[in-house]
Structures are given as structure tokens and as C-alpha cells.
Amino acid sequence: MKNYVSLSLLILVLFSSEVNAQYAGQGEFLRELVVRESGDIYTIDTEDGQMNLKDIEGSPFLTEEFKSGVIINNSKEKSKIKANLRYNIFYDQVEVKYENELKMDLVQTMVLKRVDIYEYLVEGKLFKLYFNDEIFFDGDSGYLEVLNSEDKKIVLFKKYYQNYISAKRASTTYQRDTPPQLITNFTYYISKDSGQTFSSIEADRWDILDSFENNEKEVMKDFIKSNKFKFRGTDKELENELKRTISYYNSL
Template identity: 30%
Template sequence: MKKYILLFLTLLLSSAGLYAQSIYDIRNAIDFFESNKMQKGEYRRTLTANDIKGSPFLNDEFITGTIYTYQKVQFNDIPLRYNIYNDELEFETPDEQILAMATPEIVEKAVIGEHSFSYIPYQISKKMKRGFFILLEEGKVSLYARPVVLYQEPKEAAPYKDPEPAKFIQRPNEYYMRNGKDAATKVETKKDLVNFFPDHKEEIESFIKKNKVKPGKEDKLVLLAKYYNSL
């Protein structure tokens, strides 16, 4: 009898897994291009930067990825890359046009290689914005990385100095935490970390001290988020 019960539970769980996968209406890249055109009209071209040193991209090359929308549609096999400077998700069409996604607000998740991106609200300088973030840990509290690229204007020649071309400069990632569906907030100090977890303040303070958690240390921040989500 136990054998039959175990077999039934196994089949039940397998069926549940298949049902969970079928929640999304799976479509291909061509449908993605067409559906976005219908929703938002014409795409706008991205910034061309052939005369600028450095790179505005997380990865220069396009990587075949998947987009999951809030409308529960899954688009597979789309050549994607993330433009950090423009904060845009770019894609390459079958006729090799490089375009920026015109409807980022539909993106629940975009998986590009080893990175999973979310388009979420965040607060900075007391202003509310929306943008793409790399998801590092998801749960009651979610942790995100925000890549940063700065643009430096070209510099003219000066005494004892050669001219310098314009260039993109990659800076260390910034890190944000998000409580549920609230806007994500930037983690800048240890005080920010402690204040983010008021319901377990003592445990968090002890964990931060014991594990030497610092705002700029990604691996330590992931440990902290995982710890809190386990409480």
C-alpha cells in the first residue's frame, strides 16, 4: 500500500510541475518582435558608440535569452544584451537590426546567460524610478545588483597632455534591497542594512558583525539576504 501511495504522490508532483510550466504561454522570438510593435509602435534605435572607448554593455555580444512578461507570456530564443549606460534591454532582429526594447514595463524577468534581470521600481534621491536590476536573491527580501557605467567627455590637448577620446568607464555595482513589492532602496551603509530588517534587528546586527557584511561585498550581502529569508 505504501508503494502505491508513494507512486501516486510522485505522479501528483510531476503533474503539478507540468502545470506550473504551462502557466506561461510560450512563444518564439518573432512573436516577441511583433507583439511589442503592436503594443508600443515603432522601436527607437539605441545609441551608437563606435567612436567612444570602453563599452556601455554588460556583455558586448548578444546572448540567446528568454523574456517572461507580467501578462504570463514567455518569449524564447531572443538575442539579448543589457546596455548599462542607457538602462535598456537590446535585441537583434532577424535582419540584424539592433534595437532597444520599447516596453520594458512588461518584463517580469529576462534571463540572459547566467543573469536574471527584473524591471522594478526603485527609490534614489527621494525620487521614484523604474529600471533593470540583476536579481541575486529572491524572497521576503530580494537583493539586486545595479551595474554602473559612466560617460567621460573627450578631453582636448593641454600642455604636457595628449588629447583623450570620449570613453565609457565601468564602476563597481551598486546594491539594492526590496521588501516584497515595495520600491527597492540602495544599500550604502551598515546602518542601511540594519534598518532594513526592523523585525529581526538584533539577529541581523549579530549576523552582520559575525560575517563581516559590508554594503559593497556582493557575496556577503547574498548571505545576509538568504539568512533573513530563512528566519
């Protein structure tokens, strides 16, 4: 039976600098969210210096609004709590919004420290912290969205990242200035050893087939053909075909 703890108690644990917990990453950097004017205005650090988000086209968040979520503690206590969460792609961090139990009129937004025993379920999307120097260039750990169960032959992951593009002045009178932008992208990864090692994978028929064992490639080729998967269309359609293909392979 799972134990349920208060959000305020968990916040104290996650934010205490004296917690005797194993933090993921030896040289881990903890970026603090910069909040101005009661959290209505945010700034981010870019190659152009500190920029106000209202001057940038695009958002650093997967979703601007906080979504219903669950904080899962995978320590031996196996506790979980419901919370309003959102994922900050730009800084690769999870934020929580909650009411202070001591000051009920005070709603706070905080950045959760990167502790490897915690998982975050944000509106049905599961984010977990993983170690990998090749994927995470700024350190040795980062968040991946887990797209299927981790006890399968192949586990499918999604890594979100953002590119900052500086503002550009129009080169002619017929053009307009282009504001600075945050462009969201993602890469799919698979793991055959429950998240110990990763390989990037393109949503392409031949790249996907190369991920399977030789003795099962023909079966998978027939599955893709019979379902008329083209691995084209919207991101959602493409991801659905990829997930269904991996799911079928795991069922063999």
C-alpha cells in the same frame, strides 16, 4: 504548463505601435538604437553631441556580446522564449538579436520596448521594469537587476548606470590627452514590499544592519561576524557577501 511562442511573433508584438498593452510609464521615452554599417558601428547621444563608440573608451553595454537569454511574458498566457539578449546600460534598454524567418540570411538587432509584463533573463541575470521617480531621473520607470526572489522579506536589487566624461587635453607636454569615457557604476537597493518602494543600501556592515528589524539586528551581527564578512574586495566578492547576508535574514 508554459506556452512557447516564436521569437518573430514576439518581436512583432513588442515593436508594433498599435499593441494594446499597458506600457510602463506615462511619459515614457523610447530611445531607438542608432545602427550604422550593418550594425558594426554605433553612435550615442552625449552632452558633447553624437559620438561614435569607437572614439570612446568604455562600452554602453553590460556585455558587448549578445548572451543566451530568455524573454518571459508574465501576462496570463505565461509564455517564454529563448533569445540572444544584451542590456544597454547607457540607454537603459534591452536588445535582442535574431534571424528573420522570412530572410534567413538577415540577422537583426532590435531594441525591445519597455513593456511591464516582460522580464529578461540575460545570462542568468534577471532584469525587470519598475516604477520609481526617485531612482529613474529621466522618467518614472527603468530596469533593475533582481538579485534574489521577490517573495522574500527583503528583495535585493542592482541598478546599473553610466557617466559620460568628456575628452580632456593634456595640460603639459608630459601628459597625454584623455579620450571621452563611459564609466559604469551601480547602486544596490532593497525593497520590503516586493518592489513598491526602494531604499538604497551601501555594502557596509552598519548600513546593512540598519536595514533589519531591531529585534533581529543582534542575530545578523553575529552572522556577519561568524562568517568574517568585511564587505571589501572585488565587486563580485562584495556582492556575494551582501546576497548571503540578505538571504540569511530572509530565512529567519
